[in-house]
Amino acid sequence: MDSQPTKPRLFIGSSSEALTTLDLVAGELADVASCRAWPGIFEQNKSGLASLLKEARVCDFGILIATQDDLRESRGTTQRTPRDNVIFEFGLFLGAVSPNRVFLLAETGTALPSDLNGINVSFYTLELGKHNSLPTVCKQISQLIKKLSSQSELGFLPSTALAVGYYHNFVRPLCKYLHQDGRVYLQNQSQPIHVRSFKLNVLLPADLSSNGVNDFVARYNRHHNLQAAATEMANSQKRGYPFHFRIDPPEQDLSAKVEVQLFDVPTTLTTIVKSIDLCLDSSFIGKDDNKQYLKSRELANFANVLQTLVDDDDNAKSYVEIALNIRL
Template identity: 45%
Template sequence: MKPRLFLGSSSEQLTTLNEIQKLIGDVAECVPWTNAFSLNKSGLDSLIKQTRLSDFAILIATKDDLTNHRGEEVMKPRDNVIFEFGLFFGATGSEKCFLFAEEGADLPSDLDGITVAKFTRISGQYNSLDKLVETVKSKISQSSQLSELGLLPSTALAIGYYNSFVKKVCEEVHRTQYVSIDSKKVKVRDFLINVIIPESLDDNGVADFTMLYNRKHQLQKASTYIDVEMSSQGRGYAFHFKVEPTQEGHEEISLQILDVPGTLSTIVESLKLYIPAKEVGTDFDVERLEKRELFNFAKTLKYLVGKNSITKGNVKIHTDVTI
């Protein structure tokens, strides 16, 4: 899934904007300002909506207006470009919003002391437009390896799910080497937790998906094993599983645990608050945010699984799963 990048410029600089879009389009889904404004909405409302939908932003500040500043004639960028830079800078953060300023453009004094990406139109220079775009592309690629804590909850949900279920189940099965199936103690030879992340979320979360998925794959219920003779017995962690028919009745089994994270339902409730529905029908912006949150959940979970010896090699994350 490509991140979304907002591109802003003055109306006179559409050629420059299109050039940047062409250069960066292989790593990001670009939304130029010309496609960002909705009919019957104020420009500010449309921009605020784009700050919620965009992962990155590039604002192009060029020498568009000749003005007199303290008795000196200077070439300044359009005021709206500087305003939009501040708007996206506050929404996406300093690591994801970039101001491309043309050499010689007079910028607001608020930007003094901040390293701004100044570009020249002379090809081959160290700060030519194509080289600046390559720098931003590198930052986008680096960012794709990281999870994000933001107003929407996918990173926190993944951390909670990992600590409260995935890691706990792995610890208990490794420790006891048994599970409880129909109240019977069954020895586990080896096991794999398959985390099932659906392609999309229902309006009520993942409850219906989980029920249909478990039924289709004929999954059974079980839990981690509790030794009642141990004083610190803890609790059993419930899960659904399947065992190959050839293993039924064997003293040791190879266990396939399958789990749809119920915590994903929180994403649906968060999106309802983040972008309230005003109409009945498909909202493609909400669908994109949902996709982004599911992707970020999986990315965070993969990172956590791979960093711990207890879970590494015993957990597999399946994304974009359909029933």
């Protein structure tokens, strides 16, 4: 399953005096991330804070570069410190993105706030050949970005929680039922089809429309001649697991146990669309690259989480196929 949409987005912030260093950092990390530097993210007719908050919502990682730009006297000692706005933005991105995905890159000798005492901070020097030269430190961060990009964690948007719920409420019990009972009822038919073996195909569309997945489900089923089915009859007092269904190969004797293909598009994906609309400004009509990126990222994360859960379930791992980027 190919579930990586694009390179992750990396916000890089600094003081104006450190823009040369920022460009060096962006160059070192360009292979692993799509770098977005602070001078280019501020929008016309919006406050700087509003632009930063929006950037924190649409980025996967952040780096704030702390350089010796200011002098501060504290308890009789003069220290060289970073700009206040750099520390503020570091805290903002820590809270909005993740403490695991936001890094403070500090020039050697820079006095940092005491709140950071005891926390590992990446100190760098521009002197090449040193153990903490800027290219060396950036390589360490690059390796960490690669590692974290393949992992999932709870964030502001809900794809991780949705995937966990979908697995526990649908995929796992359906697979367990089919292994133990193996009966499927087609829509409007009272006699069950007995299942010998099955494959559950979980379909994740390449894009999520503003209406969610219902339109995609209807068109996909019509295009592939799929029939509605469930584990219980429609008038049964028991709650069945609904899905769409195809006998494959089609010439099997229905009086005996058959091989079947089951298809499902998680309707819970609609929650992702609604969450992104709430997260970002929806006051205009037209293409929004940030929304498209978030949809792609959340779909990929949903697929990754679900695949991890399926791979750890003996009832599911050989019987569930997750297909990402499905187009009609």
